[in-house]
Amino acid sequence: MPGWIRAYVRVVEAVNYRVGRFAMYLLFVIMGILIWSSITKIAGVPALWTLEMAQFTLVAYYLLGAPYSLQLGSNVRMDLLYAQLRPRTQAWWDVITIFALIFYLGVMLFGAVESTTYSLEVGERSPTAWRPYLWPIKIVICLAFVLMLLQAFVHLFRDIATLRGEEL
Template identity: 40%
Template sequence: MLSIIRSYVRAVDALNRFTGLVTMHLIFLMIGLLLYSSISRTLFDTPVNSVVTISQFLMSAYYLLGGGFSMQENAHVRMDLFYSRWSSRRKAGTDAFTSIFLVFYLVVLMIGAISSSVYAVKTGQATRTLVPYPLAPIRIIMTIGIFLMLLQATSAFFKDLAKARGVTL
């Protein structure tokens, strides 16, 4: 059983690392798009109306697809009142316990994301902007991002549980 969990943890960590490293580069695309918009508006007096909407989509994809990688790298915000003084085994036990709540939250979020994605695809839901962009792609990206974070949360749970027991995965 330990080898199956070890394989799962390695596969999920590799998937989220790859996704996070690729997703990191979306910020440069967004910066380039906003810079283009700024230059075209200032120098040529031709505003690009859809830049804000596209930038919001890119930022959403950046945030959602990078969640699992951020969790893997411990780059998220943590309330550290007592935590830093604890032993690494106690930290791991506490993290394993709180991971259960995170997984529950992500499952509920995943159900909502799937429902929202299906609705956007079925109805052809679009933005209410000058150019009506379809919302289905960003909703699907949202669902994928939440799924990746759910996978990473379960991976972190297994790693923390093993660490709390004194075993290394």
């Protein structure tokens, strides 16, 4: 494989590794928010922001962890037959199916960018009592889709290398 592909794979996987490891700790942030929510409810003065903030943090946790999950190969896969295939046949199957993932992620990224642009232009806020701006979480969603798309191409390059008998 060309040197630029090897460099691309190295950089994207290093970034997704770090972002994924960071995202793992967002689970503790979610727990802290929900504990604070419980404490304020028991005290009789429930915080308005806790439910939505927990939801926003969960979105970041889930979406920023997805590229890392794909990188580790821990994504969900229907492997009734796949696991029994030879590695080269698995690579062929992955090369074919990765294009569906790339198309899906491209469509999702397009929609996320459109929604984020609208949110920034209009100053979109949540219709709840807390009324937070929505653009910060929408930017995180766009970033997550970009990272997932980059990781999907890494997956494609690895499968092509496998088909060529190379190691990436």
